[in-house]
Amino acid sequence: MAEAIFDEMGLPGGEVRRAYRTLQAWLDETPHEILTLRREEAETFFRRIGITFAVYGEGGDPERIIPFDIIPRILEAAEWRQISDGLIQRVKALNAFIADVYGPQDILRAGIVPRDQVILNETYRYQMQGVAVPQNVYTHIAGIDMVRVGPDEFYVLEDNCRTPSGVSYMLENREITMRLFPELFSRYNVAPVDHYCDELMRTLTSVAPRNCPGEPTVVVLTPGIYNSAYYEHSFLADQMGAELVEGPDLYVMDDVVYMRTTQGPKRVDVIYRRVDDDFLDPLTFRPDSALGVAGLMNAYRAGNVNLTNAVGAGIADDKAIYTYVPEMVKFYLGETPILKNVPTWRCADPEDAAYVIEHIAELVVKEVHGSGGYGMLVGPKAAREEIALFRELVKTSPEKYIAQPTLALSTCPTFVDEGIAPRHVDLRPFILSGREIRVVPGGLTRVAMREGSLVVNSSQGGGTKDTWVLKD
Amino acid sequence: MRIQINQQTSYRYAGPANYSMQVLRMRPRDNAGQKILFWSLSVPHFANVTQGEDAFGNPLDTLYVSRLHSEISLTISAEVETTDTGGILRGVEEAFAPVFFLRETPLTAPDEAIKTLAASAITASDGSPLDLAHRLMDRVRDAIDYRIGETHAETTAAEALAHGFGVCQDHAHVFISAARRAGLPARYVSGYLWEPRDTEYEASHAWAEAYIEGLGWVGFDVANRICPTDAHVRVACGLDYLEAAPARGLRRGGGEETLEVRLRVDAGAIQQ
Secondary structure, three states, X not given: OOOOOXXXXXXXXXXXXXXXXXXHHHHHHXXXXXXXXXXXXHHHHHHHHOOEEEOOOOOOOOEEEOOEEEEEEEEOHHHHHHHHHHHHHHHHHHHHHHHHHOOOOHHHHXXXXXXXXXXXXXXXXXXXXXXXXXXXXXXXXXXXXEEEEEOOEEEEEEEEOOOOOOHHHHHHHHHHHHHHOHHHHHHOOEOOOOOHHHHHHHHHHHOOOOOOOOOOOEEEEOOOOOOOOHHHHHHHHHHHOOEEEOHHHEEEEOOEEEEEEOOEEEEXXXXXXXXXXXHOOOOOOOOOOOOOOOOHHHHHHOOOOEEEOOOOHHHHOOHHHHOOHHHHHHHHHOOOOOOEEOOOEEOOOHHHHHHHHHHHHHEEEEEOOOOOOOOEEEHHHOOHHHHHHXXXXXXXXXXXXXXXXXXXXOEEEEEEOOEEEEEEEEEEOXXXXXXXXXXXXOOEEEEEOOOOOOOOOHHHOEEEEEEEEEOO | OEEEEEEEEEEEEEEEEEEXXXXXXXXXXXXXXXXXXXXXXXXXXXXXXXXXXXXXXXXEEEEEEOOOEEEEEEEEEEEEEEOOOOOEOOOOOOOOOHHHHHOOOHHHOOOHHHHHHHXXXXXXXXXXXXHHHHHHHHHHHHHOEEOOOOOOOOOOHHHHHHHOEEOHHHHHHHHHHHHHHOOOOEEEEEEEEOOOOOOOXXXXXXXXXXXXXXXXXXXXXXXXXXXXXXXXXEEEEEOOHHHHOOEEEEEEEOOOEEEEEEEEEEEHHHOO
């Protein structure tokens, strides 16, 4: 891993990297007042469309506008090709793993992934054991979080195989950039992303259940307006021309799912669900859930409906399972992984735990089942008390934690109060798996707006950027 | 032994409901200790039934009603030929490795009292898992008096042990929770128990199974301090009650519900 921080544009005084030269020239000729004005316009746009997210635990109204940085991030075609090939390979392996876990369990039998780590894992949905899913696809929409530490060095930070969100930011960010800076945009040959929703719809209809009577009816199932990603749910449904429904809008009759409409019941074939497994069917999972549909699992098992992503796909994005993904690529595909994993210490292993406790101040410590940047320690940036707290947590429940070295995340030029300054970024591209696997060129770039900060999660003050992939 | 089962379950609502569904786990399967000679389910003419199977291999009969109704009555009739296998379960295809049944569930999460109970059984046992399971059965039964109406379907193992009263479901839950804590895979079984009497039964029965290395799955009917005999008919299993419950359902409308269960379990000897 590179020690020095890699700036994707090239730091002041050094050489500007090729993809950024036109941008640099444009920034040099554009007064900051104009940039400030454009930033305000962007904020007005996001506020008007109502794209907000929720931050908990800070008091006050949790609804926030995610900060949008107006300076795009630019990836060259060759850089993207490497990423894209790696993503397709990785998602194929993740899918094969999930299908295997809920099927023959060859990888457990082979001793490559420890059996207990899977079958005693909270995210293992044993109710899926032996259920046949269309095309054997489980993670139809995957969001893979990546970081860059050098010109050709990308690492996968985590896989999101359940209900990854953020794609609406990818699409809205592009739209606003094209509106604010048409002239800059036209100086570049940027690959489009606006066909994402068509590709999503094509993916969903390609995995219709085996008993689907004709052209599949697709709906988007949301937990409702209080969910932090509700905007995205309604946006995607709208763009796909699919109904946006909540649990009470659906019911099951004779193992078939119907939606109540003003014209009477309508059969539903594919549910793009943004409701967590636990809440999907109160007769199979949490009995107190009011967000799901009673009997949904009956219909699913009977091959009368398909759920995307599949129930139980979360077993592949568990942070303890993450460490085995390179092995999965070799085991299922017989290939060498294109994308690298961040070296990870599993605290469930006593030797690893001892190392982590000793070196905790240099490491990033994460909860195995956590997400959203909560329950995580960035050792080098943390206060002494916080480090002491995590040391105790790892000692008490080692199996709940993993640790990784602090990576020197790449930076991109970002328009902040001080002017244009480098800020750390990551990248979440979205991979669609149906009959075929597709990756829309781009993704969601998240940026840590605070100087020096490595935490890019929107819940922790991160912002987003438009991500340009250049055509050859 | 030849066992006849006749079970009528009636749900009556204060007002009309316009939708009901019930997932039934009431259909027993053959194993080395029981052969199903006859089984039937009858439902009202306005209800549809689908058949399926859950991940544990339990047969599911799901009943659907989508018109106005204020009552649903179900009747199960069955005849089963049983033999005593000393409580050992054989002839069942297992979907999960035994270690899977160490998973905790909300109903069976151990608290300090259950952990203490498990630890005391380990100390007292001769080190063999079979002896450990028997000691657990005795300790759980000693700690919880059989009394109907003190607990309900949602009572957790920890609550039942703290309360000191309960029914077969509570005995099974506490046993399962403590067994898992002691490293023994354990699961919940619902079924029927024939008793030498000629009166109606209050409810169907439940017990636990523990995985004993060398023997396989062995039943522990904690409420009766015995391993299942030819008086037991095994119907469904799961990690806890919720996954093996004879009926779980949902309904729209209808207001308050009155449930009536009439159960007769007769043995061949007194067959008319």
